[in-house]
Amino acid sequence: MDSNQIASEYHDLNGNHIDVLDEPPTALEFSRLAHISRPALIRGMQIPSVRSWDNESLAAAMGNAKISVAVTPNGRADAVTRAPDGKLYFVEPHVEQMSISDLFSKLSGGMTLERNICNSFIHDWPMIENDDSDVYYLQSQNGNVYSSRFFEGTRDPSEFEALRADIPSEIPWCSEAFGRPPDAVNLWIGSHNSVTSIHSDPYENIYTVVRGSKQFTLLPPTEGSYLRERMYPHGTWTRQGTEAGLTLTPSTNAPPIRWSSVIDPDIPGNLPPDAHPICITLEPGETLYLPPGWWHHVRQTNNTIALNWWYDMEMRGMAWVLLSFLRGVGTVPSGNDEDA
Numbered sequence: 001m002d003s004n005q006i007a008s009e010y011h012d013l014n015g016n017h018i019d020v021l022d023e024p025p026t027a028l029e030f031s032r033l034a035h036i037s038r039p040a041l042i043r044g045m046q047i048p049s050v051r052s053w054d055n056e057s058l059a060a061a062m063g064n065a066k067i068s069v070a071v072t073p074n075g076r077a078d079a080v081t082r083a084p085d086g087k088l089y090f091v092e093p094h095v096e097q098m099s100i101s102d103l104f105s106k107l108s109g110g111m112t113l114e115r116n117i118c119n120s121f122i123h124d125w126p127m128i129e130n131d132d133s134d135v136y137y138l139q140s141q142n143g144n145v146y147s148s149r150f151f152e153g154t155r156d157p158s159e160f161e162a163l164r165a166d167i168p169s170e171i172p173w174c175s176e177a178f179g180r181p182p183d184a185v186n187l188w189i190g191s192h193n194s195v196t197s198i199h200s201d202p203y204e205n206i207y208t209v210v211r212g213s214k215q216f217t218l219l220p221p222t223e224g225s226y227l228r229e230r231m232y233p234h235g236t237w238t239r240q241g242t243e244a245g246l247t248l249t250p251s252t253n254a255p256p257i258r259w260s261s262v263i264d265p266d267i268p269g270n271l272p273p274d275a276h277p278i279c280i281t282l283e284p285g286e287t288l289y290l291p292p293g294w295w296h297h298v299r300q301t302n303n304t305i306a307l308n309w310w311y312d313m314e315m316r317g318m319a320w321v322l323l324s325f326l327r328g329v330g331t332v333p334s335g336n337d338e339d340a
Contacts, residue, residue: 037292076195201293
């Protein structure tokens with residue numbers, strides 16, 4: 001049975017259906033959801049302390065504390081980008097330290113970036129030219145509110161120490177179902193100019209929107225072959241001075257990165273006709289359960305704030321082995337090989 005047959009059989013059995021819960025599940029109900037490893041939309045997960053957040057209250061709570069913010073010229077951090085020399089790189093963002101007030105100012109003053117996206121694969125992605133429309137996105141992903149050290153009882157400094165009183169360190173029904181606390185809790189703040197390229201994570205993900213909305217395009221692990229993963233050299237956006245533009249700088253001695261070559265799978269025609277994407281929009285107060293290995297691409301509206309709790313997946317048994325198998329075995333072609 002080849003990958004297309006596996007994808008077809010999985011879809012025949014599951015379709016594009018996802019469960020929608022009108023209230024948070026019990027630990028037993030959630031463990032049943034996690035067992036079948038399908039996304040679910042959960043409503044009613046009330047966190048009163050964050051529902052009252054606005055720019056002014058967050059700025060007052062955080063004061064002049066510095067936070068780490070990703071900066072790119074194109075709104076795509078951790079994504080494949082074509083350099084001026086025509087070569088494709090997996091590029092991580094430049095990171096700048098600023099106050100949360102400065103971040104809100106940059107988000108409200110940001111320009112809408114115009115893009116001409118009409119081709120299926122990243123090989124057709126235009127070269128990036130430096131301009132004044134840098135895009136700022138709080139997306140540090142490293143447990144910026146709580147990391148694993150917090151749950152181990154060791155010192156766990158956070159740039160968002162002032163907001164910890166508002167943000168639960170864990171989701172009780174998740175922790176009970178999984179038998180462990182989360183590995184990381186993250187805060188996300190961005191605008192419509194930031195787009196998350198499609199990827200998958202080895203985490204049980206509980207993702208809640210506080211303000212704005214998030215548009216997720218999801219694909220099951222069985223459809224990873226449709227995303228044409230390739231190997232790309234690593235690079236970073238850098239800035240040589242405070243007034244200088246961002247430059248794509250190739251990394252030295254960094255291993256190549258395996259990443260999807262498909263641009264924006266939410267746009268019709270950018271996925272093969274046999275693919276079965278699931279589109280979900282999360283509004284304030286709604287939560288997405290995203291199982292490990294599920295591919296996801298994310299857009300958002302202006303001034304969106306979200307929280308997520310990452311729980312480590314269970315590595316014993318077949319789950320990790322199966323996910324690795326579905327991503328494909330053997331040599332992954334280079335993304336800069338015209339014949340790939």
